[in-house]
Amino acid sequence: AQSVTQLDSQVPVFEEAPVELRCNYSSSVSVYLFWYVQYPNQGLQLLLKYLSGSTLVKGINGFEAEFNKSQTSFHLRKPSVHISDTAEYFCAVTLKAAGNKLTFGGGTRVLVKP
Amino acid sequence: GAVVSQHPSWVICKSGTSVKIECRSLDFQATTMFWYRQFPKQSLMLMATSNEGSKATYEQGVEKDKFLINHASLTLSTLTVTSAHPEDSSFYICSASSPGLTNEKLFFGSGTQLSVL
Numbered sequence: 069a070q071s072v073t074q075l076d077s078q079v080p081v082f083e084e085a086p087v088e089l090r091c092n093y094s095s096s097v098s099v100y101l102f103w104y105v106q107y108p109n110q111g112l113q114l115l116l117k118y119l120s121g122s123t124l125v126k127g128i129n130g131f132e133a134e135f136n137k138s139q140t141s142f143h144l145r146k147p148s149v150h151i152s153d154t155a156e157y158f159c160a161v162t163l164k165a166a167g168n169k170l171t172f173g174g175g176t177r178v179l180v181k182p
Numbered sequence: 183g184a185v186v187s188q189h190p191s192w193v194i195c196k197s198g199t200s201v202k203i204e205c206r207s208l209d210f211q212a213t214t215m216f217w218y219r220q221f222p223k224q225s226l227m228l229m230a231t232s233n234e235g236s237k238a239t240y241e242q243g244v245e246k247d248k249f250l251i252n253h254a255s256l257t258l259s260t261l262t263v264t265s266a267h268p269e270d271s272s273f274y275i276c277s278a279s280s281p282g283l284t285n286e287k288l289f290f291g292s293g294t295q296l297s298v299l
Contacts, residue, residue, distance in 0.1 A: 104290075111188070111275050111292040112226075158225060169216065170277075170288065172225045 070095035070161050072173035080179045081149055089144040089176045091159035099161040101142040102170070103133055106156045115157075118142060129153070154180045185209055186278045188291025195266055196299055203261045203294045205276030211256035212278035217249075220273040220293075232259050266298045 075090040093099065100119050104112040116127025123135040133144045142159060159173040185208040195201050205215055213234050218226040230246075232238040232253035240246045248270075250262040259278075263270055276291040 109191075109273075109293070109295060111186075111290040112277075113290075114288075169228065169231060170226075171228075174225045175223075177223075 070099060070163060070171050072159050072161055072171055074157075074159055074173035074176050076176050077174065078177045078179065080181060082181050083151055084148045086145065086147050087149050087153075087178060089157050089159075089178070091142045091144065091173055093140050093142065093159075093161045095140075095161065095163065098164050100164060101133075101135060102160045102162075103127065103131070103142070103144050104158045104160060105129075106158065106175075108155075112158065115144070149178070149180050151180050151182060154178060186212075186276065186289045186291045188276050188294055190294060191292060192295040192297070194297045194299065197267055198265055200262055200264045201266055201296060203263075203274055203276075203296075205259045205261070205278065205291050207257045207278045207280070207289070210278075210280050212259070212280050213256060214279050215253055215259040216277045216279075216288075217251060217259075217261050218275045218277070220275060222273075226275060229261075263296065266296070268298045271296055271298045 071094050073092045081087045102117045103115040105115050106112050115131050116125045118125045118135045126132045131146050135142050157176045160170045162170050187206045189204050215232045217229045219229050220226045228241050229244045230238045230240045232251045234253050234256050238251035253259040273295050275293040277288050279288045
């Protein structure tokens with residue numbers, strides 16, 4: 069079975085500073101990779117996804133992530149954060165044959181300070 | 183884009199009562215819907231997968247008699263928490279997918295915060 073580890077449970081960062089959220093996964097077969105954002109008391113919104121092709125994926129709101137197969141990582145980055153980026157971020161994987169059955173990491177809470 | 187509507191957004195109920203949560207796909211036919219549960223400051227845990235017209239598949243440790251899932255149409259799935267207790271208080275989120283959408287496109291509802299007194 070696959071698993072997802074988000075190494076940081078909480079990341080404080082100053083406004084306009086860069087941020088990186090780490091995500092590692094384990095799976096014996098090929099996977100699709102996702103990052104979702106969750107604002108307080110809301111559902112999940114897809115930030116970006118990796119299916120195949122270029123390992124650098126660009127998403128919404130200025131976020132990007134890089135798939136590293138050898139390190140089984142899919143770290144999320146943003147070069148300059150805003151106060152509005154304060155939220156919970158989840159990394160998730162699904163097996164290519166699993167039909168959208170997602171396995172989520174534990175989440176990383178980003179707190180952007182002015 | 184595709185939209186999934188989840189209602190209610192929050193509900194408070196007395197212990198022992200049952201609560202129904204609805205998940206609707208508004209502009210596509212969702213052959214498969216997923217129900218997740220999220221405890222405070224924790225990740226989402228898949229509870230069950232429901233396919234239209236068939237019985238739901240529950241994850242290990244999830245009581246199927248307590249969490250009744252019905253997926254009677256291609257646009258509606260319901261989760262009923264029966265005889266709710268305070269430990270059932272949680273944030274419940276549904277998601278929906280369709281073979282017509284690309285495999286990686288999965289749409290989430292806005293969630294339901296359940297508080298059992």
